[in-house]
Amino acid sequence: MATMKDIAKLAGVSTSTVSHVINKTRFVSDEIAERVNNAAKELNYYAPSALARSFKTNRTNTIGMLMTTSTNPFFGEVVKGVERCCYHEGYNLILCNTEGDVKRMRASVETLMQKRVDGFILMCSTLESEYSAILERLADVPVVLMDWGPISYPCDKIQDNxxxxxxxxxxxxxxxxxxxxxxxxxxxxxxxxxxxxxxxxxxxxxxxxxxxxxxxxxxxxxxxxxxxxxxxxxxxxxxxxxxxxxxxxxxxxxxxxxxxxxxxxxxxxxxxxxxxxxxxxxxxxxxxxxxxPKYRLGKAAVDALVARIADRERDSQVVELEPTVVERGSVIPCKGNDQ
The missing domain is CATH 3.40.50.2300 (Response regulator)
Structure with a gap:
């Protein structure tokens, strides 16, 4: 039966690189990942299931994100940053849309808990009044809040100024x-x-x-x-x-x-x-x-959550990203006023 060491030898990479590709625990370039996967196929290697690995490591390498979608592309651009950073960190992302509904939000939390996600990113500003009950349910799970108001709950928070x-x-x-x-x-x-x-x-x-x-x-x-x-x-x-x-x-x-x-x-x-x-x-x-900085908002959320998953005892942080003005064509000097 083929081992990771056999795959590493055939693909010309280290055993640790093979492990990262197969277990998706770290970003590896597409070219190297393809070599490893091709070698695994050639040797008829069968990786242990994600479920089996999760029982052994107590990790699923999966993050759950709850958000209230809108016609506003802003949210999609933030999610794009979250998803891309999850990929680079070796995590899968499960995205749940609450549609601004409390019952749906609670059901999504329960579903993600059953899937044993390693942590949560919450971006549901339309449900600010519900955060106490939700965060109480997530008391034993790493949580990062995005776009929510002042909250005394001890967790990492990512927001713009x-x-x-x-x-x-x-x-x-x-x-x-x-x-x-x-x-x-x-x-x-x-x-x-x-x-x-x-x-x-x-x-x-x-x-x-x-x-x-x-x-x-x-x-x-x-x-x-x-x-x-x-x-x-x-x-x-x-x-x-x-x-x-x-x-x-x-x-x-x-x-x-x-x-x-x-x-x-x-x-x-x-x-x-x-x-x-x-x-x-x-x-x-x-x-x-x-x-x-929408991509940076997403990246900051993933970085904070991954750090929290690795160290539950670290101090909670508030990351506030600074806005800047972008001058284009919809504002001109006021007529009749001296500049």
Missing amino acids: SLRGGYLATKHLIANGHRDIGCITGPLYKHQAQMRYQGFKRAMKEANLEIHPHWVIEGDFECEGGYQAFDKFKQHGTLPTAVFAGNDMMAMGLINAAHEQGVSVPSDLSVMGYDDIHVARYMTPSLTTVHQ
Whole structure:
């Protein structure tokens, strides 16, 4: 019966490399992996099942991720980073969509627990009020939280600095001479939406600019929210010269509505987004926005969880990634204002 040592000799690699390829415990280049797999086939080698290995090592090399999907491509771009980093770390990823439903979230947790995943990544900001019960259920499992608000539970947390992001976005509009600035927030019960709005208010206060209540509209983080916000701006007569939208999806909806009603972006209305989703640069006009390092968010979550799996006693960490402004075509200097 062939052994890993036989495969290593035939493939011209070390035995440890063969083990990593067969057990998927570490990233190995495609060329070497192919040589190992071809040698294994030639020698009729049969690897022990994943289930058998898990009983021996008490590891399944599998991570479970719970998230609430949306039409917003932001989430898909973060998941792409998580999946790619799992692959490089030798982990499989099981992705569960909660669809914002508490029962579905709890059922997904139970399913993943039954599959004996080594750890959880949670990205379900729509279910913030449910975190206590969920985290209590996961008390004995490594957990990393993404995109959730302040939580006292001792686990690793990965988040963007939304307060600074909202501040930088508004400062950019002010630097371009805008004084009459509106804001479309996300749902304000969500921590990230609230922080971006607080950043907007801080920048306006620093510049001694008035915040007009009818130019602050609570949206839904979807295109429809931005689309409807434009009608609400119009109902109050005079439009602001610029609007900070709490994410790119709402900015896109706002631009679409403005175009339909003959308002030119950016000539009549400058628009600032948040997230820097992939399609933002391909809009007309291309969207000025706040960049979130989505791949790095995903990588940071996987890195933190893998470290936690390896060492349950390590101190909990909060990793906060810094946003930056990306200047494109949807913001121009305000007409009539000296720069």
